[in-house]
Amino acid sequence: MLVILKRDDEAISLQAAQLIAGAVHKKPALVLGLATGSTMVGVYKHLVGLHKQGRSFRHFMHENLFAHVNVNSRNIHIPDGTIRGNYDEYCASYENSIRKAGGIDLQLLGIGRNGHIGFNEPTSSIGSRTRLKVLSQETIDDNSKFFAKGEESPRCAITMGIGTILEARKILLLATGKSKSTAVAKSIEGPVTSAVSASALQLHPDVTFIIDDAAASQLTQRDYYHRVLEMTALLTPDRLS
Ligand code: GLP
Numbered sequence: 001m002l003v004i005l006k007r008d009d010e011a012i013s014l015q016a017a018q019l020i021a022g023a024v025h026k027k028p029a030l031v032l033g034l035a036t037g038s039t040m041v042g043v044y045k046h047l048v049g050l051h052k053q054g055r056s057f058r059h060f061m062h063e064n065l066f067a068h069v070n071v072n073s074r075n076i077h078i079p080d081g082t083i084r085g086n087y088d089e090y091c092a093s094y095e096n097s098i099r100k101a102g103g104i105d106l107q108l109l110g111i112g113r114n115g116h117i118g119f120n121e122p123t124s125s126i127g128s129r130t131r132l133k134v135l136s137q138e139t140i141d142d143n144s145k146f147f148a149k150g151e152e153s154p155r156c157a158i159t160m161g162i163g164t165i166l167e168a169r170k171i172l173l174l175a176t177g178k179s180k181s182t183a184v185a186k187s188i189e190g191p192v193t194s195a196v197s198a199s200a201l202q203l204h205p206d207v208t209f210i211i212d213d214a215a216a217s218q219l220t221q222r223d224y225y226h227r228v229l230e231m232t233a234l235l236t237p238d239r240l241s
Pocket residue numbers: 035036037038039040109110111112113117118119139143
């Protein structure tokens with residue numbers, strides 16, 4: 001697990017966009033897993049910027065990203081939260097589309113205040129797959145900002161499972177702001193537990209957290225992470241580009 005500490009939201013967005021653009025550059029047919037949430041808006045803005053500068057980028061998504069970049073709509077797979085009926089079948093077909101694409105090369109993640117990744121709320125099984133998940137009140141409230149006044153924020157969501165996420169070859173988790181600091185500290189330095197879904201990322205061999213000072217404020221090993229970063233830049237700079 002690599003922990004990249006940055007000053008603020010802007011620096012995080014830029015670093016994440018550069019890492020994603022670099023991965024696409026190395027593998028143009030990269031299978032990319034993306035995330036919604038306010039943390040991602042800056043990342044997508046920078047990706048659009050890098051794309052406009054001539055870097056190829058093939059892969060919330062329409063208005064922040066897909067409308068502005070060269071992604072064939074056939075290659076976009078967003079679970080449709082409005083379906084009714086056979087959720088199991090729908091979720092299994094989503095898993096199948098990941099397999100058919102050859103698996104996810106790079107999975108971008110945010111984190112909820114309660115430590116969720118995707119919409120895997122606390123107590124989600126570490127082996128869980130794509131499924132319909134009931135949202136916690138905290139998540140319903142946090143997401144209400146994305147919906148118009150009077151419009152009800154969803155109470156359930158279709159989300160990739162933790163097991164699905166852990167199969168991505170590389171994972172990038174972004175977090176900003178003090179409200180995420182407890183979840184970040186528990187995820188990186190706490191025990192692996194279903195009570196904090198993101199702590200399951202400790203089981204993955206290639207995870208990078210990019211977090212700002214406020215989100216990092218409860219980490220106890222900050223000096224060490226800085227030192228690791230310096231050595232990474234010297235010895236394995238590929239991990240940072
Ligand atoms: C949401 C989404 C996640 C997002 C997280 C944090 O519920 N499922 O993809 O990363 O919560 O959202 P935000 O970045 O708005 O704080």
